[in-house]
Amino acid sequence: MRNADMDALLAALAGIFAGEGREAALRSAALLRGAMGGDLWAAQPNCGFEAELFATASAPGAHPAAALVAAAQPCLPWGTNPADGKLSAEAAAATASATLLGPGDPIRCEDLLVGLFWQRPGSYYALHNHDADETYVILAGGAVWRAGADKRRRGPGEMIHHPSGMPHAFQAGPQGLLAAWRWSGDVNFQSYTMLPDPEAPPEAP
Numbered sequence: 001m002r003n004a005d006m007d008a009l010l011a012a013l014a015g016i017f018a019g020e021g022r023e024a025a026l027r028s029a030a031l032l033r034g035a036m037g038g039d040l041w042a043a044q045p046n047c048g049f050e051a052e053l054f055a056t057a058s059a060p061g062a063h064p065a066a067a068l069v070a071a072a073q074p075c076l077p078w079g080t081n082p083a084d085g086k087l088s089a090e091a092a093a094a095t096a097s098a099t100l101l102g103p104g105d106p107i108r109c110e111d112l113l114v115g116l117f118w119q120r121p122g123s124y125y126a127l128h129n130h131d132a133d134e135t136y137v138i139l140a141g142g143a144v145w146r147a148g149a150d151k152r153r154r155g156p157g158e159m160i161h162h163p164s165g166m167p168h169a170f171q172a173g174p175q176g177l178l179a180a181w182r183w184s185g186d187v188n189f190q191s192y193t194m195l196p197d198p199e200a201p202p203e204a205p
């Protein structure tokens, strides 16, 4: 169905990735814009974490696009991350992705992916890497973000780029983490690998 809330979200995401400026980001932005007004979106079943997601999206200092994510929630296909099967049990329990653009997604593209990512407050998404180039933009909440040797607290509006193969891990803050992400380059999922991570908290007994 056509959905004005999805159109508003697509416009915001297009603006964010247009601002990144990389060629693949500009191409992603053009595809997101081109999908506005389309008949692409179906009502989705309750994802089970609406209340927590809305709390993250309305955290103080959120990027304006976070409210658009909350408004579009009835059509967001959470649980469609093709990497889900590769995640550790901890990461799978702590995170959710909704892929909007990609080879098998409503906005069809064979060599780019764009989606949303939510991470539960206080949870840890352990170190991993993949062949694809990746850019995250934080929309609400925040995390202590590890990208290669760089580790620091990140908040709304910050953009983090992971070149192909760079290990990354996120410790979500007390309000959780809501972000937009995109993949380009070699977007295969076979290469998605959870890595040994000495900084991972011990598993609960």
Ligand SMILES: [Fe+2]
Pocket: 129, 130, 134, 162, 168
């Ligand atoms: Fe990644």
